[in-house]
Amino acid sequence: MVFYLFMLLLLLGSTLVFYSLSPYYAALGLMISSLFGCVVLTSLGLTFLALLLLLIYMGGMLVVFVYSSALSADRYPMVSNLGEVVLLFLLLSFWVLFIFEDFLESSTLFNLLSPLNDLSSLSVLYDYGGAYLLVGGLALLVVLIVALVVSYGSSLLALRSL
């Protein structure tokens, strides 16, 4: 039951991303969804993946999001429709709850007894799956070069004037 509550909060995060007027509330929604995604993963026993997700989302993607939304800010921004978003989320979740009510009464066991579920398969990435690491590194190099070429522009300024 608690498991589905975590998934519902994940849905709240993504509803905030989609329906909020200001990009800063969308970033808040991203934070909420990544946080509860991590909680869901941890309750399944995949602790390493949860930590990885949290680091990459919060430490990488959100910083990039904040910078790019600062660059593309509106002059007269519409600030927040947080009440509408939360109301939409509550309506959606109660609607689904009343349809699938008997499904929710079955209990799921949390698999916290074997926390090394993901670490034992992560080690394969460095052993037999070394080619995946190399190809993934190549893909990331291509992404870097593509991002640099696309955003180069014709001027040598680092940041556009706001």
Next chain:
Amino acid sequence: MNRLVNAFLLTSLIAGTSLVIFSNHWFPIWLGLELSTLSIIPLLSYTSQSRSVEATLKYFLVQAFSAALLLNGAVPNLWVSNSWDVNSITSPISYFIITAALIIKLGLAPCHFWFPDVLSGLPFLSTIIIACWQKIAPMFLLLSLSNLVSSEIIIVCSILSVLVGGWGGLNQISVRKILAYSSIGHLGWVTCVAFFIPEVSYLLFLFYILNNTAILLICHNGSLYYLSSLSKSNVVPITAILFSIALLSLGGLPPLGGFINKVIPLIVFSLNGNNFIIPFFLIGSLISLFFYIRIVFNTSLTLFPQHSLNIVSSRTGNSSLSQPIISTLIPITIWGLLLLPIFFLFI
């Protein structure tokens, strides 16, 4: 663009497509599709003209969405059969989602709407990459899936593609849009055999690529962007004649090589007793033949009133890098019907 960056991006494009063709696991297939999509974005948008940038953005959005849908469709298969293997599709939902993703990627009807928009915003060399090279990986996947599960969705989409390709190209004046709709129609002919004998589709697809590349390279040499520039272009006269013949071959007229793309599916349909769908294909290709003949008409069969300097000064040839490639591809286009006996190995 910098030559080193250009070479690097082309290499990673080839690497991405090869990764799709040579993998057995769904994850590197997705990785290869995304790598090839990502590495041509700068190749398409390096001139910062707004048409190219808009076409690049549309292309990227469609391809990224369909690649994500492909990976999303491989997951129910994993859930049901505990295997990431490409050659074991056990769940029909996952087969449907993966096929839908590949149809969006290829630009078959009913998911063809992005294709003329993207092609009409790009210069001709980029058009060759989008229309010919980028179809290799999704077509390969579609045909290897057809080896496992024969589903009628491919025949429905190919019938729709042939009809859309015919009717869509009728009212166009931009040569790139005409070639986009012709490409949609041709992909319909190529995929329709996949329901019966998928190995033959490889042969038809190869022929389509060779034919299309020849025509697009000639259009690039002469900068034939609109129908109005067809009569004013300064190509060598022999190129104009061969361009017309190559277009008629694309339309599928019998003694030329493009007829192989039409006669093999018809033989396969009638050998399987499936005569009902043949009129749809014939109607679609007849209508598309009309706009090929319109291009031929405007190129070599009429002479518009123009200055005599334009008629007299015929250059000895654009000695560009594409000229030997055109000279190799055009004979295959014209004499390709001699390759028909290869098909009889598959029956």
